[in-house]
Amino acid sequence: MSRDKDERGPECILCGKCLSACPLVEATGQEELAPRSKVRLADFLQEQPGTLDEQDAARLASLCLGCGRCARVCAQGLEPARTVAGLRAAHPGWRQWLWKQWIDRASTLWPLARRSGGMLDRAPLRSLARRPEPGRLGLLLKSLQGLDRCPMRAYVSLREAPEPMEVLARSGVDAQAPDVAGGWPGPSIQSGADLAQGVLLFSGCAGQHLRPEWDAKARSLLVALGWRRTHAEFACCGSTLGTAGLLAEQHTARERNLEIWRAGGRGLVVAYCASCLNGLWAYVQEPELFVDGREAALWRERVVPLARLLKFGRFMVSDDAPEVAGYHRPCHVCGADHDAALLRTVLGSRLRELPDRCCGFGGPLRLADPALADAVARRRVADLAGLPQVLTGCTACALQLAASAPEQTTTGHWLDIFS
Amino acid sequence: MSTLFPKLSSSQQRFLRDLFPGSGALLAPEELVGFAGDASQKQALPGAVVRPVEEAQLRELLRWAHLERVPVYARARATNKVGQTVPVRGGVVVSFLRMNRVLDIDPQDFVAVVQPGVVTAQFQQELESRGLFYPPDPASVKISTLGGNVATCAGGMRALKYGVTRDHLLGLRAVLPGGEVLALGSRCHKDVSGLDLTRLLAGSAGTLALFSELTLKLLPRPETSASALVGFAGFPDALEAAAAVFHAGLLPAALEFMDSVTLEALAAEFGRHDDAEQYSWLREAGAALLFRLDGSRAAVDAEMQTLERAVSRGKPVFLESATGADEEPLWEVRRAISPSLFHLAPDKSGEDVAVPRGRVLEAVQGLHAIGRELGLRTACFGHLGDGNLHANILFDRARGQAEAARQAKSKLFGLVLSLGGTLTGEHGIGLSKKEWMADQIGPAEMDVMQRLKAVFDPHGIMNPGKEWA
Ligand SMILES: Cc1cc2nc3c(=O)[nH]c(=O)nc-3n(C[C@H](O)[C@H](O)[C@H](O)COP(=O)(O)OP(=O)(O)OC[C@H]3O[C@@H](n4cnc5c(N)ncnc54)[C@H](O)[C@@H]3O)c2cc1C
Ligand code: SF4
Ligand code: SF4
Numbered sequence: 001m002s003r004d005k006d007e008r009g010p011e012c013i014l015c016g017k018c019l020s021a022c023p024l025v026e027a028t029g030q031e032e033l034a035p036r037s038k039v040r041l042a043d044f045l046q047e048q049p050g051t052l053d054e055q056d057a058a059r060l061a062s063l064c065l066g067c068g069r070c071a072r073v074c075a076q077g078l079e080p081a082r083t084v085a086g087l088r089a090a091h092p093g094w095r096q097w098l099w100k101q102w103i104d105r106a107s108t109l110w111p112l113a114r115r116s117g118g119m120l121d122r123a124p125l126r127s128l129a130r131r132p133e134p135g136r137l138g139l140l141l142k143s144l145q146g147l148d149r150c151p152m153r154a155y156v157s158l159r160e161a162p163e164p165m166e167v168l169a170r171s172g173v174d175a176q177a178p179d180v181a182g183g184w185p186g187p188s189i190q191s192g193a194d195l196a197q198g199v200l201l202f203s204g205c206a207g208q209h210l211r212p213e214w215d216a217k218a219r220s221l222l223v224a225l226g227w228r229r230t231h232a233e234f235a236c237c238g239s240t241l242g243t244a245g246l247l248a249e250q251h252t253a254r255e256r257n258l259e260i261w262r263a264g265g266r267g268l269v270v271a272y273c274a275s276c277l278n279g280l281w282a283y284v285q286e287p288e289l290f291v292d293g294r295e296a297a298l299w300r301e302r303v304v305p306l307a308r309l310l311k312f313g314r315f316m317v318s319d320d321a322p323e324v325a326g327y328h329r330p331c332h333v334c335g336a337d338h339d340a341a342l343l344r345t346v347l348g349s350r351l352r353e354l355p356d357r358c359c360g361f362g363g364p365l366r367l368a369d370p371a372l373a374d375a376v377a378r379r380r381v382a383d384l385a386g387l388p389q390v391l392t393g394c395t396a397c398a399l400q401l402a403a404s405a406p407e408q409t410t411t412g413h414w415l416d417i418f419s
Numbered sequence: 420m421s422t423l424f425p426k427l428s429s430s431q432q433r434f435l436r437d438l439f440p441g442s443g444a445l446l447a448p449e450e451l452v453g454f455a456g457d458a459s460q461k462q463a464l465p466g467a468v469v470r471p472v473e474e475a476q477l478r479e480l481l482r483w484a485h486l487e488r489v490p491v492y493a494r495a496r497a498t499n500k501v502g503q504t505v506p507v508r509g510g511v512v513v514s515f516l517r518m519n520r521v522l523d524i525d526p527q528d529f530v531a532v533v534q535p536g537v538v539t540a541q542f543q544q545e546l547e548s549r550g551l552f553y554p555p556d557p558a559s560v561k562i563s564t565l566g567g568n569v570a571t572c573a574g575g576m577r578a579l580k581y582g583v584t585r586d587h588l589l590g591l592r593a594v595l596p597g598g599e600v601l602a603l604g605s606r607c608h609k610d611v612s613g614l615d616l617t618r619l620l621a622g623s624a625g626t627l628a629l630f631s632e633l634t635l636k637l638l639p640r641p642e643t644s645a646s647a648l649v650g651f652a653g654f655p656d657a658l659e660a661a662a663a664v665f666h667a668g669l670l671p672a673a674l675e676f677m678d679s680v681t682l683e684a685l686a687a688e689f690g691r692h693d694d695a696e697q698y699s700w701l702r703e704a705g706a707a708l709l710f711r712l713d714g715s716r717a718a719v720d721a722e723m724q725t726l727e728r729a730v731s732r733g734k735p736v737f738l739e740s741a742t743g744a745d746e747e748p749l750w751e752v753r754r755a756i757s758p759s760l761f762h763l764a765p766d767k768s769g770e771d772v773a774v775p776r777g778r779v780l781e782a783v784q785g786l787h788a789i790g791r792e793l794g795l796r797t798a799c800f801g802h803l804g805d806g807n808l809h810a811n812i813l814f815d816r817a818r819g820q821a822e823a824a825r826q827a828k829s830k831l832f833g834l835v836l837s838l839g840g841t842l843t844g845e846h847g848i849g850l851s852k853k854e855w856m857a858d859q860i861g862p863a864e865m866d867v868m869q870r871l872k873a874v875f876d877p878h879g880i881m882n883p884g885k886e887w888a
Contacts, residue, residue, distance in 0.1 A: 014456045016498040020538060020562045029470060029517035029536075030442060031494075037453025044452045057449040075758055 010076040012039045018070035018080065023331075023358035024063070027375040033063055035070035035080035042083045058091040063369055065362040065376065066243035067331035068278075081243060088245025088364075098137075098244060101367040134249040138205045138240035141366050141396075151213060152389070152412040154419035155321040156346055161225045161313040164196030171308050173268070174301050184291050189298075190267040200232040200264050202257075202271035202280065202303075206395035214395070217415045218272050218306055225309060230267075232260050237271075239279025239332075244364040254283050258290075258299070266298060272306040272415060274339065274394040278332040307342035307393065307414070315346045325417075326387040327353045328380070328401060330394035339393030343414055354383050354390070361400035377404040384409045391417065424448050425466040425509025431487065432467065435511065438479050439469045443517075454512045457497035457504045459851055465492065465506040470514045474594065474631035477513070481629065482598030484511065490883050491596075493625035495536060495567035498559045500771075501849025503571065503624045507884040513629060515566055522632070526551060529637040530589065530606045535566020535630045552640040554581035557845070558754070566630050572622030574845040576673035576711070579804030583845075585621035587636045593620055593628035596876045601628065608636060619871075624847055625882040627875040644672065644713035645723050646746040649730050650704030650737030654678055657706040658780055660733025661803055664710070667729040669722055673711040674804035675753055678783055680763070680813075681800045682707060687762035688755055698752075700737035707737075708803065709753055711746070756800050756809075763796055764813035768824055772835040773807040773844030785834045786810050793823045793830075807844035832858065848886045856887065 018035035019025050025034045038061045045057055064084045071079040088094045161167070168175045177191035190198060199222060207215040222229055234257050241250035257280070261269060271277050280303045283289055283296070290296040327343055343351050360377025381404050384390055390405065391414045392398050401411040427435070427446075435444045445451060445468040456462035466489075471477050484491050490510030497504045506512055519536035526549055533542060540561040543553055555568060556575035563573070569591070574583045581587075590604020604610055604617040620627060651657040657676060664671065677685070682701050689698035708730070712722045723740060730738070741749055760767050774782045783799045790797035790812065801809040812827045814820035832842055832855050842852050842859050857865065868887045875881070 013458070014460050014497070015458050016496050016559075016562050019496055025516070028442070029514075029519065031514055031516060032445060032450045032453045032468075034453060040456065041449060041452050052449045052452075056447065057452075060449050 010078055012036060012043070012078055013076060014040070015075070017073045017075065021069040021073045023065060023067060023069065023360070023376045023379075024372065027360075027379050028372070032060065033372075035074075035078075038064065038080045039078060039083055042087055045087075054091065055093060058087050058094065059368075061087045062094075062245075063365060063372060064243075065331075065358060065360070065365055065373065066239075067358050067362075069331055069358070085243055085245045085247070089247045091245075094245055098246075098364070098367065134241060134246050135236050135253060136205070137244055137246070137364075138236050138396075141240065141361075141363060151211075152410050152416035153320075154417055155318045156417045157316050157318075157419050158221065158224050158310075159314045159316050161310075164226050165193060167225065167309050167312050168195065170312050171304075173304055173308070178294050178298055180294065184262075184266075184295060186262040187265045190265040194265070195268050196226065197228045198230045198264055198267045199227045200234075200261065200267060200269045201229050202232075202234050202237070202269050202276060204271065204273045204276040204395055205236055206273065206399065210399070211395070211413070214272065214413055214415045217418055218270075221306065221310060221415075221418060222270065225313070227270075227309075230264055232264065234260055237276040237279035239275055239282065240363050242279070242282075251286070251289075254286065254289055258283065261299065261302075266295075266302065269303045270306050270309065271303065272393070272413070273396070274305075274330040274334075275332040275396050277303060277305055278334045281334060305338045305393075307338040311338065311342040311345050317346065317350075321347075321350065321417075322388040323350060324352050324387060324389070325350055326384065326390040327351055328359060328390055328392040328397055329353065329356055330392055330397045331358050332394060337393075339414060343391060352387070354380075357383065359392075359397045359400040360404065361396045363396075374404075381405060424451065424464050427466040427489070427511075431489065434483060435467055435469055438476055438483075439471070443470045443472070444468070445470075454494065454497075454514070455505070457494075457502060458500045459502040459505065459849065461502040461505045461850055463505050463507045464509070465512040466509045468512045468514055470517045472517045474592065474600065477594040477629050477631055478598040478600060480511070480513070481594050481596050484880050485596040485598070485878060488878050488880060491629070491880050492882055493566075493570065493629055495564040495570075496538070496562055498563045499567065499571055499624075499849065500846045501843075501851040503847055503849040503882070503885060505850060507850065510880070515564065518566075518631070519564075521545060524549065524551065524637075525606075526637075528606050529608070529639075531635045531637055533565055533633050533635065535564060535569070535633060537565050539563055539565055539568055546637065547640060550640050552638045553587060553635060554638065555584045555587055565633055565635070569621050569630060569633055570624050571845075571847050574802070574805075574807065576675065576802065578802065578807075579674055580670050580672045580713075581638075585618055588617055588621050588633065589636050590617055590634035591620060591630050592632040593630050595628050596878065596880055600631070604634060606634060622847070624849065624886060626872060626886055627881060641713040642715045643719050643742060644711055644746065645719050645740060645742040646709065646711045646749045647723065647726060647730075647738060647740040648707065648709050648749045648752065649733075649735045650682075650700050650707045651733050651735055653705040654780065654783060656733040656735075657708050658733075660730040660735070661708060663729040663732040664726055667725050669712070669726055669729070671710045671726075671804065672713045673709070673802075675709040675801065676779075676803035677707045677709075677753075677756065677800045678787075678798060679705045680787075680796060680798035681756055681760070684759040684763050684798060685752060685755060688759035689752075704736050709749060760798055760811055760813060763798070764815055766816045766821075766824070767811050767813050768828055769809055769811045770828060770831060770842075771801075771807060771844050771846045772810055772831065772840055772842060773805070774835055774838045774840035776804075776806040778838040778840065779803060779806055779808070782808060782810075782835060782838055782840065785838075786831055789827050789830045789834065793827050795820060795823055795827055797827070802844075805844070806840070829855070850885060853885065860887070 041061045066081045177189040203215045235253040238250040238253040284300050357380050359380050360373050362373035365373045390411045398413040405411045454468050455464045490508040492506040492512045494504040494512050495515045515536035518534040520534045523532040554577045556577050557573040568584045572585045593601045686701040712719050786797045796813040798811045812824050814824040
């Protein structure tokens with residue numbers, strides 16, 4: 001290799017750190033699924049073109065949950081899940097294959113109807129299952145999971161909350177408008193008290209279509225906090241599209257969401273799903289989406305977890321609350337886990353934080369190899385034994401846990417326990 | 420192009436598929452690519468990968484491979500840094516990831532029995548809640564396995580007080596080419612019956628047998644620990660302080676050192692952090708020592724006082740001590756060394772040589788002299804307590820310094836051997852140091868090793884192309 005290191009970018013040094021982080025390796029003992037193997041395989045395809053059957057190689061490399069755990073331990077700063085997305089995107093047959101899986105599997109896997117609640121309007125989902133449309137991929141995958149479980153009973157109420165300005169100050173969200181010489185396109189930038197008067201709620205596909213009650217609760221909690229919501233019809237956050245290798249569609253979704261944000265004066269975007277938040281924050285990795293670096297930084301700052309604002313409230317837990325509630329930390333929590341912090345405040349000693357493990361949702365892996373995703377899910381399920389209830393802060397995890405949890409364990413998004 | 424993949428005959432492939440059903444055998448080229456390399460970054464493709472779950476499969480496999488003369492390469496997490504798992508002659512890679520059960524932990528016998536694929540840190544965690552302790556702690560403890568540690572006789576920071584992996588291995592079950600099983604050692608902490616084949620197999624790097632079960636010695640978990648990070652004006656002062664500590668009758672659990680170039684790299688790293696002020700001493704000191712003491716609370720408190728008095732002999736420019744969870748930031752500095760060195764040069768070659776403890780100063784000064792002669796920077800850190808140095812040669816491949824780095828490496832090995840040292844204290848010979856091995860091991864010794872190898876493995880199927888095999 002004659003190119004120098006800077007030009008090549010960081011390289012895998014085969015140190016093996018990522019093997020211990022990968023839920024697929026843990027669940028299966030199959031090293032060919034390890035992040036290191038994926039990165040090697042991608043390199044091999046470049047170094048030795050024509051040696052491997054590209055279809056088979058791309059299929060193997062794409063057996064990935066997209067959990068991002070490997071990237072967090074890699075000292076070289078590699079992101080194997082992005083390598084996988086790149087392989088998927090580059091592979092000419094992938095898109096057709098994906099839609100074929102959509103048609104073939106969606107109608108057989110969905111609805112699972114293990115325990116019918118009889119409350120779900122399935123008609124829109126049936127049409128979704130028959131009609132491949134990139135923007136609906138995340139929705140489709142989630143709809144395969146756990147919709148047949150009865151919703152949880154609420155037992156927490158918000159008694160009191162500080163004024164929005166105080167919440168902003170205490171939560172450390174920067175309420176200042178940036179100093180933009182020359183100005184940015186769009187309406188003037190919200191700052192200070194205005195931020196609380198025009199919040200955009202990012203519902204995500206699950207909140208919009210599968211569990212509208214989550215969205216309803218998020219809206220009423222915002223009202224109770226004294227914040228005013230501006231109606232916004234965001235597109236998919238783009239994370240599922242990205243991991244599926246549908247990079248053009250991901251780009252379009254991101255552009256649309258940023259336009260909505262700009263039109264609202266670049267105020268706060270509040271979301272209640274860890275994966276959506278991660279997907280939204282990841283926009284800054286695509287600098288060309290933004291006017292300049294400061295706009296990207298402002299976006300990063302103004303996309304805020306609902307729990308980060310809510311945790312300064314005072315809550316009441318009713319007498320019939322379960323004695324113990326487990327907490328499942330989503331893989332996609334990025335930085336501080338505000339959902340866990342909120343639940344610690346609300347539930348105190350009732351909260352039991354589960355060992356850090358993936359739920360096995362797995363995004364596109366659900367279509368590519370559901371049995372593999374289930375092998376990961378089974379390990380999480382083993383941790384749930386004896387727990388009456390398990391909560392989480394990601395809509396995909398919530399649906400996955402609902403699909404795989406034992407009968408005695410009720411599962412849900414933490415929004416479910418708020419009345 | 421497909422000849423890149425060494426091919427097994429179709430009947431051999433059938434045999435493997437039958438013995439390792441389902442996902443237990445891999446034959447497709449794309450599946451084999453991930454098994455070509457290890458942390459040495461060397462690579463060669465195997466003909467097949469198999470994943471045993473029990474000893475009976477290993478017996479059948481080695482009976483067959485012995486008859487068919489098929490090379491067999493044991494592989495755990497492939498974190499070894501010298502190419503010990505690289506299948507340079509094709510054949511079959513045996514992945515131990517699915518033999519990962521802890522079979523027995525016995526607090527009465529102070530013994531554990533495990534399968535070889537258990538990750539070492541996970542095992543240690545399981546012991547902790549029971550008040551038990553398995554000391555070997557290679558820096559790769561979270562990412563490597565007990566089987567890999569035994570096969571490489573891995574060392575670690577705690578080796579000074581507690582010894583290396585070999586010292587904690589009481590026995591093992593090992594499958595030989597031909598399929599026979601050796602049940603070696605026992606659950607006794609002392610056992611001198613017969614030749615010590617257990618210790619022979621520790622460090623045999625997959626060249627003699629495949630391990631199916633390990634019996635490990637456990638200790639009671641020390642009540643507490645304390646650490647001290649001490650900076651000195653220069654390396655001789657640091658050595659004087661270390662000598663004073665031993666002279667005072669203390670045996671630290673760990674004693675790490677860092678030379679001036681290492682501190683410069685760390686200063687560049689921590690200078691970028693928010694709490695950079697806290698690390699300003701890194702720019703003032705010309706050498707540093709990091710101690711850890713462990714034992715009962717009363718003993719550790721008393722020993723820490725003795726240690727602080729003793730190190731004053733080296734006129735420290737900086738001293739910070741901490742206990743329990745507060746020790747972590749001090750060890751963070753140690754862990755940051757390896758990546759920090761990249762602030763000084765884009766490439767490095769790190770050698771884990773060891774010298775007799777009294778020759779460390781000569782080794783460190785000699786390394787720097789080699790660097791000056793060849794126009795390269797060199798950095799030295801490591802386990803001072805047992806003379807095991809991480810000698811790093813820093814270079815820039817893009818500026819054509821690769822050849823100079825290679826020369827420096829050869830000269831370093833010459834220097835170390837002239838001081839009565841060894842090419843490797845921990846990582847092994849593997850492929851990376853094979854060409855220098857004869858500089859250290861004489862013809863008579865090599866001959867005995869080769870004859871011994873033939874007793875275990877007459878057809879040379881076990882990890883061929885490595886070490887002396
Ligand atoms: C970041 C990092 C830090 C490190 N720090 C240290 C350190 O401080 N000290 C140290 O000593 N090493 C260190 N190493 C090297 C490495 O981690 C050790 O050599 C470790 O013991 C290898 O374990 P493994 O499970 O990865 O085994 P592998 O690398 O997979 O295998 C190592 C050897 O063991 C053989 N083997 C594996 N399983 C079996 C079995 N069941 N039967 C027979 N043979 C078997 C293999 O054939 C091979 O020869 C480090 C490596 C890295 C990447
Ligand atoms: S952690 Fe990073 S560098 Fe190490 S093996 Fe994994 S991908 Fe490669
Ligand atoms: S993203 Fe998750 S599943 Fe995919 S390789 Fe990394 S750790 Fe494994």
